[in-house]
Amino acid sequence: MHNNRTTITQYIIEEQRHVAGATGDFSGLLNDVVTACKVISNMVNHGALVGVLGSAGQENVQGETQKKLDVLSNDVFLKSNEWAGHLAAMASEEMEAIYPIPARYPRGKYLLTFDPLDGSSNIDVNVSVGTIFSILRRPDDAAEPTEQDFLQPGTEQVAAGYALYGPSTMMVLTTGNGVNGFTLDQNIGEFILTHPGMTIPAETREFAINASNMRFWEPPVRRYVDECLAGREGERGEDFNMRWIASMVAEVHRILTRGGVFMYPMDEKIRAKGQGGKLRLLYEANPMSFIVEQAGGAAITGRERIMSLQPEALHQRVPVILGSRNEIERIQGYHRES
Numbered sequence: 001m002h003n004n005r006t007t008i009t010q011y012i013i014e015e016q017r018h019v020a021g022a023t024g025d026f027s028g029l030l031n032d033v034v035t036a037c038k039v040i041s042n043m044v045n046h047g048a049l050v051g052v053l054g055s056a057g058q059e060n061v062q063g064e065t066q067k068k069l070d071v072l073s074n075d076v077f078l079k080s081n082e083w084a085g086h087l088a089a090m091a092s093e094e095m096e097a098i099y100p101i102p103a104r105y106p107r108g109k110y111l112l113t114f115d116p117l118d119g120s121s122n123i124d125v126n127v128s129v130g131t132i133f134s135i136l137r138r139p140d141d142a143a144e145p146t147e148q149d150f151l152q153p154g155t156e157q158v159a160a161g162y163a164l165y166g167p168s169t170m171m172v173l174t175t176g177n178g179v180n181g182f183t184l185d186q187n188i189g190e191f192i193l194t195h196p197g198m199t200i201p202a203e204t205r206e207f208a209i210n211a212s213n214m215r216f217w218e219p220p221v222r223r224y225v226d227e228c229l230a231g232r233e234g235e236r237g238e239d240f241n242m243r244w245i246a247s248m249v250a251e252v253h254r255i256l257t258r259g260g261v262f263m264y265p266m267d268e269k270i271r272a273k274g275q276g277g278k279l280r281l282l283y284e285a286n287p288m289s290f291i292v293e294q295a296g297g298a299a300i301t302g303r304e305r306i307m308s309l310q311p312e313a314l315h316q317r318v319p320v321i322l323g324s325r326n327e328i329e330r331i332q333g334y335h336r337e338s
């Protein structure tokens with residue numbers, strides 16, 4: 001079916017046949033998302049040449065300093081996806097409220113959530129960043145879109161994906177029918193299927209966590225990491241490797257490629273701030289959990305499956321522990337025991 005030059009456009013049209021009730025709207029929407037990511041990729045690639053690095057001099061709703069590229073990427077996503085009539089509304093990590101499609105455009109049956117630029121602390125140092133997105137169905141076609149419409153568990157996602165702006169630009173997608181990876185051919189401006197049927201090995205000897213938070217960790221996380229660090233002489237009887245890119249997209253992509261565990265767990269510092277975690281449920285945790293599960297991995301908060309959570313707020317944050325299935329089950333076991 002897929003030849004060695006399958007384009008993402010061909011793939012999206014084929015994929016639409018697997019999504020129940022999908023019409024041309026679904027493929028049209030995915031194509032617009034792909035276009036937005038190409039535009040962002042182009043800006044990221046040109047960096048300082050086009051003056052897009054540095055701070056925008058303002059904070060977002062998350063209380064984080066926005067980079068110029070956070071703001072520009074957010075704008076690209078809004079402009080690329082608002083006009084075609086596929087969407088009723090969008091929600092972004094960078095915007096306080098939902099963005100109903102303006103009255104001058106037709107409204108459609110889907111909702112789009114996105115983190116326009118993930119890992120933005122890496123932009124100025126020229127390390128990989130990305131875009132994460134998720135597509136939901138609008139619960140009620142007739143009514144004015146509301147924040148409540150977006151508060152659907154991750155299991156309701158119709159599609160999710162990310163673009164990775166690394167040494168090459170890649171797009172990784174799931175519509176609930178496995179995970180496929182595409183590489184942007186800059187010469188023709190099209191993503192080509194290069195990583196069909198991506199799967200995460202169940203076993204791994206590599207983990208990723210921001211170890212500067214170690215003193216705040218909860219006992220099950222501390223236990224898991226301690227055992228990994230003890231290596232061959234310890235409980236696990238094997239040496240482990242560690243990575244921390246501080247760009248969830250790059251981290252998840254590594255795990256999809258060679259396995260591993262990624263953790264941004266609950267800790268005492270996060271709890272003291274009154275937050276439920278560091279990463280955002282609707283823009284980061286749910287889409288990445290969908291992709292990871294579709295690739296045979298697992299994604300939990302510690303005790304529960306992330307995709308089963310009933311979201312309570314648009315910008316809700318959750319603990320995230322995801323990756324190779326056997327390790328995630330082990331970490332979940334440690335949480336149950338503690």
Ligand SMILES: O=P(O)(O)OC[C@H]1O[C@](O)(COP(=O)(O)O)[C@@H](O)[C@@H]1O
Pocket residue numbers: 064093115117118119120121210246247248249264
């Ligand atoms: O700086 P820290 O605490 O290590 O956090 C890194 C994490 O924060 C994030 O950058 C959050 O994403 P944003 O850049 O979109 O805010 C994740 O991608 C990454 O895993």
Ligand SMILES: [Mg+2]
Pocket residue numbers: 115117118119248284
């Ligand atoms: Mg992010």
Ligand SMILES: [Mg+2]
Pocket residue numbers: 070093115116117118119120
């Ligand atoms: Mg972001």
